[in-house]
Amino acid sequence: MNQPLAETLTHLRVGNQSFLITFYQENRDLFARWARRQHQLEPPAAHELLRTVLVEFYDQVADGRLTKLPPDLRAHVYGMAVQELQTARPATEVLPAAEAGRRRRLLGLFGQLSSDCQQVLMFFYFRGYNFEKVAGKMGFANATVARLQKANCLRRLYELSLKDSA
Incomplete structure (x- = not known):
């Protein structure tokens, strides 16, 4: 060193x-x-x-x-x-039943997304990566492609939630 x-x-x-x-x-x-x-x-x-x-x-x-x-x-x-x-560290507070149910439902819907969509959303929302870093990690051409992929993945998640609630 x-x-x-x-x-x-x-x-x-x-x-x-x-x-x-x-x-x-x-x-x-x-x-x-x-x-x-x-x-x-x-x-x-x-x-x-x-x-x-x-x-x-x-x-x-x-x-x-x-x-x-x-x-x-x-x-x-x-x-x-x-x-x-x-x-x-996990939160020590217990979630209200309605919120816990909503989160379980969203997690189930999240599992229905493709692995690429899951990865893009995890990088952006849970790891806090910017679009440049998401593009680098996912092998996208640039940050704009990463932004569009994230938008498409969110749209798929929204569509799944609409189907699930119907």
Whole structure:
């Protein structure tokens, strides 16, 4: 990890993940101890969390959301892990029966969509990807194609809900 920061980012942008692999290998045990103390995670779950965070870090570098390495990379990664844990925690509130039923119905309809439609909607709504990133992940020509695909998928979901309620 002694290579210059600008060079590291350049390597990451072109797909060379050796920096992240080295970071993972050098920090996984330390991260697991921290995760056990702070969040009561067992080592396998902590290792999976670290891998997830490093993949997200790589995505941020690759698509230009992160343009320079943070001064303290370990603290940055730990902060990302805390955010991941907070968003992954299930809500403790119980939903009203009508809302729970509506969500179950929508989830069933969502399952009837093609896998491509499910993926586009998941990327956009649940992962918060912009159309540029959706296009890149799905292999579309550009952001406009991704936007049109998302609109078509939502229309299919709406049509399925109309059929289901009739």
